[in-house]
Every structure is written in C-alpha cells, then in structure tokens.
Amino acid sequence: MVGPRRIRGGHPGLREQDADELVVRVGVGGGAADLVQRLRVSPASISQTVAFLEQQGLLKRERAPGGRRERYVIDDELWVRSTLASLQMNDTLVAESQRAAEILGAATLAGARFATSGEFLLLVNATLRKVMEQWQQSQAERNAGRQS
Structure with a gap:
C-alpha cells in the first residue's frame, strides 16, 4: 500500500515529517509553491518527489481551467x-x-x-x-x- 512510509522508503529526499505533510497537502490539492512554503524545502526537492510519485501513479498534476498553475491531486482511485x-x-x-x-x-x-x-x-x-x-x-x- 501507499502512504508516507512508502514515499520515505522509495524517495529519501524528504524528512519523515515532510513526507507526511506532502501526502496531506497533495491530498487536498496543494501546488508546488504551497508545498515549498509549507514544508520549507527547495523547489527541487518538491519537483523530484512529485516526479517520483507521479511515475508511481500515486498523484496527478492538474491545471485549473484558465489558470497557469499546476496543483497536485490524489484521485479517488x-x-x-x-x-x-x-x-x-x-x-x-x-x-x-x-x-x-x-x-x-x-x-x-x-x-x-x-x-x-x-x-x-x-x-x-x-x-x-x-x-x-x-x-x-x-x-x-x-x-x-x-x-x-
């Protein structure tokens, strides 16, 4: 199953607390800037972790209609x-x-x-x-x- 521990086990770039927070923030549709600010990590850390999770099929990037910013979401499936x-x-x-x-x-x-x-x-x-x-x-x- 997936969760913070799976993220930690597969991607060592974030501290445990940050991995937990990432899961929560992505679960409510957070964006990169929000995650960088909230977790106090570099944009590169977020980018690498998001790419890993996306590759694993654990989250998706969505763009709001008419907007330029992407947000990360965990869907119902x-x-x-x-x-x-x-x-x-x-x-x-x-x-x-x-x-x-x-x-x-x-x-x-x-x-x-x-x-x-x-x-x-x-x-x-x-x-x-x-x-x-x-x-x-x-x-x-x-x-x-x-x-x-």
Whole structure:
C-alpha cells in the first residue's frame, strides 16, 4: 500500500515529517509553491518527489481551467491502482520464487524458503483479488443506487 512510509522508503529526499505533510497537502490539492512554503524545502526537492510519485501513479498534476498553475491531486482511485500494482508485483515475485525453488530444489533450505514465500504470496494475492472483487461490486451497487 501507499502512504508516507512508502514515499520515505522509495524517495529519501524528504524528512519523515515532510513526507507526511506532502501526502496531506497533495491530498487536498496543494501546488508546488504551497508545498515549498509549507514544508520549507527547495523547489527541487518538491519537483523530484512529485516526479517520483507521479511515475508511481500515486498523484496527478492538474491545471485549473484558465489558470497557469499546476496543483497536485490524489484521485479517488489511488488505492485501487496501488492494490492492483501490488498484485502484479506479487505475481512476479511468486513466479520468481517458484523458479528459484525449482532451481535450488525443495529439499534445500533456500529452495524451501523460496517455495514458502511463493505460497504465502499466492495466498495474499488470492485474498486481495477477493477484496478487489468485493470493492468493485460494492462500488457498482453504490453507483446504481445513485442513478435510481
């Protein structure tokens, strides 16, 4: 999942407090100048961090109609996209774990660890997929209720 800790883990340019504040400020549609002033960091730090988050699909840049300034926003689908990305990454890790277990052999300690890791991630993904299906169903029902 995404949040301040993921930002800290993937982009060391900001202090922990600044990463927390960035998430909050972006969540309410803050712009670069606002973030620089509020966090008391350089425009380059904001630019690098925003580029990283944008590359990860965690925020988007929007320009107000008729305006020149960009603001950064986290849309309503962020958590869905983040979960789908986690599923894809886990699928890759499962395949690599299974491959490593085959190469090393299930009888070896390392092979057994890889096999167990793959099994665990398969279980995690199966659960996440069920949650995603429940979420999609609940959203479809909510949207149908709004249209009635």
